Amino acid sequence: MDTGGKTITCQAAIAWAVNSPLSLEKVQVDPPKAGEVRIKLTSSGICGTDQHVLRGQLAMNFPLIPGHEGAGIVESVGKGVSTVKPGDKVLTLILPQCRECSSCLHPTGNFCDKQDVIPSSGLMMDGTSRFTCKGQRIYHSFRTSTFTEYTVVPEIGVARIDDEAPMDKVCVISCGLPTGYGAAVHSAKVTPGSTCVVYGLGGVGLAIVIGCKASGASRIIGVDINEEKFPRAKALGVTDCINPQTLEKPVQDVVVEMTGFGVDFAFEAIGLPEMMVAAWNSCHISYGVCMIIGLAPSSSYLSLEAPKVITGRTMKGSALGDYKTRDAIPELVTDYLKNKINIDPLITHQLPFNQIHKAMDLYNAGKTIRCVLLF
Ligand code: APR
Numbered sequence: 001m002d003t004g005g006k007t008i009t010c011q012a013a014i015a016w017a018v019n020s021p022l023s024l025e026k027v028q029v030d031p032p033k034a035g036e037v038r039i040k041l042t043s044s045g046i047c048g049t050d051q052h053v054l055r056g057q058l059a060m061n062f063p064l065i066p067g068h069e070g071a072g073i074v075e076s077v078g079k080g081v082s083t084v085k086p087g088d089k090v091l092t093l094i095l096p097q098c099r100e101c102s103s104c105l106h107p108t109g110n111f112c113d114k115q116d117v118i119p120s121s122g123l124m125m126d127g128t129s130r131f132t133c134k135g136q137r138i139y140h141s142f143r144t145s146t147f148t149e150y151t152v153v154p155e156i157g158v159a160r161i162d163d164e165a166p167m168d169k170v171c172v173i174s175c176g177l178p179t180g181y182g183a184a185v186h187s188a189k190v191t192p193g194s195t196c197v198v199y200g201l202g203g204v205g206l207a208i209v210i211g212c213k214a215s216g217a218s219r220i221i222g223v224d225i226n227e228e229k230f231p232r233a234k235a236l237g238v239t240d241c242i243n244p245q246t247l248e249k250p251v252q253d254v255v256v257e258m259t260g261f262g263v264d265f266a267f268e269a270i271g272l273p274e275m276m277v278a279a280w281n282s283c284h285i286s287y288g289v290c291m292i293i294g295l296a297p298s299s300s301y302l303s304l305e306a307p308k309v310i311t312g313r314t315m316k317g318s319a320l321g322d323y324k325t326r327d328a329i330p331e332l333v334t335d336y337l338k339n340k341i342n343i344d345p346l347i348t349h350q351l352p353f354n355q356i357h358k359a360m361d362l363y364n365a366g367k368t369i370r371c372v373l374l375f
């Protein structure tokens with residue numbers, strides 16, 4: 001049946017309010033407007049950021065359809081869309097690439113003006129939503145919303161990928177892989193023989209580990225409060241695992257002692273301001289680089305010992321690995337197809353979309369790295 005131009009009724013997971021369990025509902029998905037693309041999802045990862053959204057840690061409008069790590073097939077396109085067509089395989093992008101704003105025009109910037117993460121309106125670029133449920137407007141999350149059979153996204157927030165891409169897996173290359181791996185290889189440019197510490201050994205943290213290892217780091221210290229994360233981290237290249245809750249000293253002091261002077265590169269992949277400070281204090285006082293990858297709660301602040309900021313250390317934030325998303329993310333998919341990057345160890349579970357509650361329970365119990373929902 002040709003659905004182009006028509007409203008589609010399908011199943012979606014709605015968060016009606018902060019901290020309320022996801023509810024599987026019939027939703028109406030409007031056709032894409034000018035410059036927009038409607039996608040039939042094939043898979044979606046569940047990322048730490050989705051949990052930040054559901055717990056109300058980010059200032060966002062509810063009710064909303066969460067999810068942003070999506071892979072799917074273009075179902076129809078709105079007026080003026082020229083870079084994708086129905087049938088194309090695509091990934092959804094939490095950071096679009098408009099190719100016109102100051103970030104996009106800059107040689108290295110990637111935090112496109114048209115993003116809807118910080119701040120988040122929950123609406124498309126024309127200020128309206130494409131989702132309705134029981135007559136009520138439902139907000140988008142980050143202009144992606146992937147916990148639904150169909151979604152509508154801006155054309156500038158879509159990466160067209162290789163026709164050969166396995167659509168049950170590559171959703172991880174929409175966010176978790178570039179965010180972590182890119183932070184190491186592209187943002188920090190980890191050097192051969194260097195020492196690294198990674199705070200948080202979830203999907204993003206392990207993608208950082210993969211990047212550090214690929215860059216030739218000689219020592220990679222992994223930090224997590226969930227020791228169940230340690231075996232997989234070690235298999236991917238972590239040389240020392242530490243649990244801050246079993247230490248007698250602050251974790252940053254232990255990292256400095258282990259390495260003599262502090263690490264060359266520290267990464268925070270949890271999203272907690274106090275762990276960002278720990279990462280800062282873990283790296284070499286003169287030339288260490290502290291990378292902030294975790295998304296901290298809205299209106300939270302970092303508190304650094306001010307005199308020690310002059311000493312030469314660098315703190316740098318990185319979203320989606322500083323990649324210019326529409327240009328670089330399709331290349332990462334191709335690198336995966338060519339066996340240059342392996343995302344398979346990041347995917348620990350795959351479940352049908354209608355088992356999303358089980359998937360969230362597994363995530364909340366700390367049992368998953370990435371649980372991929374299959375449509
Ligand atoms: N100290 C150390 N580790 C912690 C702590 C803590 N205080 N709190 C949580 N962790 C660990 C968890 O046990 C988990 O292994 O951090 C890890 C977070 O992993 P995930 O929940 O799988 O989240 P992930 O998808 O990896 O995202 C991590 O990156 O992009 C951001 O917004 C995202 O802030 C999030 C972060």
Ligand code: ZN
Nearest residue numbers: 098101104112
């Ligand atoms: Zn832009």
